[in-house]
Amino acid sequence: MTLDGAVTGTMPGLEGLERLLDGYRGASAYLIPMTAADGRTMLGNNGDRIMHAVFHRILERLDIRAVAAPAAADVVIVPPNGALLEVYGFPELLAERLRGAEGVPLVIFPSSTLFPTRDPAFMFRGRSAETLWITREKYSFDHLDEQWGLSLADVGVTLALDHDVVASGHEFVPELLGGAGSGGGLLVAGRRDKEAADLRSAGSGSTHGARASGQASARLLARLKKAVPYGPWYTAAVRRARRAQLAAAADRLLGRLPAETRAELEHAGRRRDVDLSAVQYATYDEYRRVLRNADAVVTDRLHVGLPAAILGKRVVLVEAGYHKLQGVYERSLAELPNVELVGAR
Structure with a gap:
């Protein structure tokens, strides 16, 4: 299944993302830690910091509050990131960190992705709850849909297309900078x-x-x-x-x-x-x-x-x-x- 949160205008707004996440307004969320296996942060640059500052403003807008464990959450969220690439170790870590949360809905916030040879469905095998994987541009969306769409659908993944959170949440950027x-x-x-x-x-x-x-x-x-x-x-x-x-x-x-x-x-x-x-x-x-x-x-x-x-x-x-x-x-x-x-x- 595929969804599209596109909006028109000179710059996108939050309407598309809010529409995609409307069912999670007021929810409790477990945020997947963006850390490497040795504990080092994977938000390793200043661009990541501005992206995550906007991300947290968006969670506030949706009244989504973070909790400490998946068992206490209505939804598990993967924050926006640049690590969902086959060349990085984060896909393996994500698969590990989803264990024990198989029955909790999952949302992957808008990111780019590239899996040229490995089927990313391995991250979601064994899950019984729905997964919403949002990409921030059409090349990543088409890549996942055309190359891995069938296997992702088999493990309950819905692909969606929106915008980079800094673009859609651009109203927050001048104040943050x-x-x-x-x-x-x-x-x-x-x-x-x-x-x-x-x-x-x-x-x-x-x-x-x-x-x-x-x-x-x-x-x-x-x-x-x-x-x-x-x-x-x-x-x-x-x-x-x-x-x-x-x-x-x-x-x-x-x-x-x-x-x-x-x-x-x-x-x-x-x-x-x-x-x-x-x-x-x-x-x-x-x-x-x-x-x-x-x-x-x-x-x-x-x-x-x-x-x-x-x-x-x-x-x-x-x-x-x-x-x-x-x-x-x-x-x-x-x-x-x-x-x-x-x-x-």
Whole structure:
């Protein structure tokens, strides 16, 4: 079965998501922990934090209250996340964390997904209650429906299509970021993490040099952690130590832009090269401050570009290697005159 929570307008609102979740208004919910097997958080970047801040505002709007155990819940909720990909370990963890809650309805909040070779139905086998799996863009929806729809239906999964929660809950974003400013120039935020490596560079040839560079960077980061407590001094030290790598990542992004877009952005002011979503380069307060003051943004980070777009910044999204950015742009942002997509697949 499939559902569609689409709404029309310049930007989506919460009407579609509220319609999909109307039966759970006033419910008690067990929120699946977004932690790895060793207890480390899987909400590992600043973009995740803004997404989850919006998510909790949406739960408040629906009067859904969190409880400590599935046995006390009317519904189990998987928060919005970027981890429902075959290359990550979270699908296995989710299957484990659903054990014991087989009779409680399940809702997966809007996320992107990619399971090219493994049937994701394994996560839901043995469940007797309904599952509502909401995607935030059509590529993920079509991928699940066309490739795995029959097996998902066999385990009681209904697929739905809505929007990224930061897009549909955009009314909350200005307050969460502290409003919109200016004078910060051009922010170029190119990701340098596992998702970029696994989904953009796979099959591109030998990775020996990349591994060696990554190991050296990890050693440097470990030394800094011992020498400087985490905070603005720490992130400033890491940005300075990795200035060349950040500039190279920014140059790669800018090199993918059409000539006329690059020429336009030359007038945006001083250029700042930083993967703003990564916590080693920016605290959450720095993320908020730099984002709200930027005059223009070029990024392959969804939750750098999306909040910036909501604040009215000039935003150029650069597709990062699978359908996430393109899908969210086409689904939720294409009508915004201040946003452009480059590198569509």
